[in-house]
Amino acid sequence: MLESAMAWLQHADPYTVYLFVFLIAFLENVIPPIPGDVPIAFMGYLIYEHNGITFVSALLWATLGSTGGFMLVYLLSISLGLKLYAEADNAEHHRFSKSVHRFFSTLRHGVAPSKICSSWLSCSSG
Numbered sequence: 001m002l003e004s005a006m007a008w009l010q011h012a013d014p015y016t017v018y019l020f021v022f023l024i025a026f027l028e029n030v031i032p033p034i035p036g037d038v039p040i041a042f043m044g045y046l047i048y049e050h051n052g053i054t055f056v057s058a059l060l061w062a063t064l065g066s067t068g069g070f071m072l073v074y075l076l077s078i079s080l081g082l083k084l085y086a087e088a089d090n091a092e093h094h095r096f097s098k099s100v101h102r103f104f105s106t107l108r109h110g111v112a113p114s115k116i117c118s119s120w121l122s123c124s125s126g
Helices: 002-010 014-030 037-049 055-086 091-108 113-125
Strands: none
Touching: 002 014, 002 037, 014 037, 014 055, 037 055
16 A cells, blocks of 8 residues: 555655655654654655655755645644643642743743753652
């Protein structure tokens, strides 16, 4: 089955290949267990073999897909993130969610990672 998909992509329209690159990069950011390295490596082979596919265009479509997937997850986390943590009614879960929130709010302000980890570990352990 994989061989037939590869053969189809080798003879596909360049815009179909660019759509495939976009979707791989998009889904790699939205659904983290999906590995995007192997299909992207195959795209490198297609760029070499296929006359209508250029490196710059493939890079552009992969960048747009990756950025779009990241922005979708970011917007979902802004709208749903704190609501999910606020639904817990025990004190331990609430304290953990506050420590995670503090951890990421310090990241936003550019604090060194070693200082963040040590403060986060002390917050979550005691």
